[in-house]
Every structure is written in structure tokens, then in C-alpha cells.
Amino acid sequence: MSSKMELYRRYHAPVFQVACRILQDRVIAEDVMQDTMIIAFDKLDSLQEVEKLRSWLCTIARNESLRELKRRRKVSFDDESYPEIDASEDKVFAEHWTVEEIMKEIDALPDGYRVILNLYLLDNLSHEEISETLNISAGTSRSQYLRAKARLRQQMLRSDERRTEKSI
Structure with a gap:
């Protein structure tokens, strides 16, 4: 099995979870997971600490998910006021x-x-x-x-x- 297939097999689930948690849409999260893996494959040589691979992949997934939310203009912040929480x-x-x-x-x-x-x-x-x-x-x-x-x-x-x- 190629190293890229092994990387995908091992880490696609946590990457998908990150994307799904942010995007709330499984289909779009799958696309983001694929994009994340492609980016990772292209930039794998730039990873300096192999032990941080999972964290690195999840960071890419988070950034790609947020980019997708912004692209779809789904993230907005409101000025609604709520009481202070104890x-x-x-x-x-x-x-x-x-x-x-x-x-x-x-x-x-x-x-x-x-x-x-x-x-x-x-x-x-x-x-x-x-x-x-x-x-x-x-x-x-x-x-x-x-x-x-x-x-x-x-x-x-x-x-x-x-x-x-x-x-x-």
C-alpha cells in the first residue's frame, strides 16, 4: 500500500470529524476532507515534526472548513444581547x-x-x-x-x- 493511501486510511476519519463539526453538512465535509488530503499530500515535505501529523492535518481541515463557510457566507456574528452568565x-x-x-x-x-x-x-x-x-x-x-x-x-x-x- 502506498504511503499516501496509508495516510488517508489512518487519518481520514478525524479530518472528516473536524470538517463535519464546523460545516454541519456531511457532503461538504467529505469534499473538505478530500481537499485536506490533497493539500497534505502536496505539502507533506514541509511537515517538520512527523509526530504532529494528526494535529497538522486537523489544522488544515479546520482552515479549509472555515474557508468553505466564508465562501458560502454562512458565518455571521450578531449583536444580540444576553444576560451575564454566572x-x-x-x-x-x-x-x-x-x-x-x-x-x-x-x-x-x-x-x-x-x-x-x-x-x-x-x-x-x-x-x-x-x-x-x-x-x-x-x-x-x-x-x-x-x-x-x-x-x-x-x-x-x-x-x-x-x-x-x-x-x-
């Missing part, structure tokens, strides 16, 4: 939810919020890195993160209310 309540609030349920709620957020939460919480990018990636200011990244968190909390509260109504 961070001490987050832990108690999250104890009633599984990771899968929380991810489903994150996936239901508008693209701008979902992308910021994914980049900050799941990809561990700083607000400065997010600002460079999305071509926004670090302050916008921070405020959108707080708004996304508040919106997520509202969604989860509504879901909790629906659960309670069903159980009565």
Missing part, C-alpha cells in the same frame, strides 16, 4: 447533561456561535488565534464566545423545560 452555575447545570446532548445543542447554534465555541472549547484556540483564523478582532471573538455560551445556556434551559413537561 460561571459557578455552569458546573451544576452541566451535571444533568451528557457530552452527546451538549454537543447536539452546540450543533444547533447559529454558525457563528457554533464555530467560535468549537474553536475555543474543542480546538483549544486562544481568542487571538481565533481572531487570526476568522479575520475578526480578539475582542469580537471574546464577546461572541460569551454570547454563544449564553445562547447555548438558553437553548439547554428550554430543552430542560421540554423534558420536564414531557415527564409530567
Whole structure:
């Protein structure tokens, strides 16, 4: 088996997951996965630390996914205001939810919020890195993160209310 086929076989799933998480469309995510692999094959010689191959591929996938979102003009940031969140309540609030349920709620957020939460919480990018990636200011990244968190909390509260109504 060729080294490119082995690379594809080994890493296509995590690359696809990154693209799917950002794009929320399996067909487009597959295209981005293919594009990512083509870019990686072309630039493989530039990778200096082989042990960082997975991270490098996922970074390419993230950047290509964000480029695709921008191309489709699907990422927008709003000025909706949400109440301040008491961070001490987050832990108690999250104890009633599984990771899968929380991810489903994150996936239901508008693209701008979902992308910021994914980049900050799941990809561990700083607000400065997010600002460079999305071509926004670090302050916008921070405020959108707080708004996304508040919106997520509202969604989860509504879901909790629906659960309670069903159980009565």
C-alpha cells in the first residue's frame, strides 16, 4: 500500500470529524476532507515534526472548513444581547447533561456561535488565534464566545423545560 493511501486510511476519519463539526453538512465535509488530503499530500515535505501529523492535518481541515463557510457566507456574528452568565452555575447545570446532548445543542447554534465555541472549547484556540483564523478582532471573538455560551445556556434551559413537561 502506498504511503499516501496509508495516510488517508489512518487519518481520514478525524479530518472528516473536524470538517463535519464546523460545516454541519456531511457532503461538504467529505469534499473538505478530500481537499485536506490533497493539500497534505502536496505539502507533506514541509511537515517538520512527523509526530504532529494528526494535529497538522486537523489544522488544515479546520482552515479549509472555515474557508468553505466564508465562501458560502454562512458565518455571521450578531449583536444580540444576553444576560451575564454566572460561571459557578455552569458546573451544576452541566451535571444533568451528557457530552452527546451538549454537543447536539452546540450543533444547533447559529454558525457563528457554533464555530467560535468549537474553536475555543474543542480546538483549544486562544481568542487571538481565533481572531487570526476568522479575520475578526480578539475582542469580537471574546464577546461572541460569551454570547454563544449564553445562547447555548438558553437553548439547554428550554430543552430542560421540554423534558420536564414531557415527564409530567
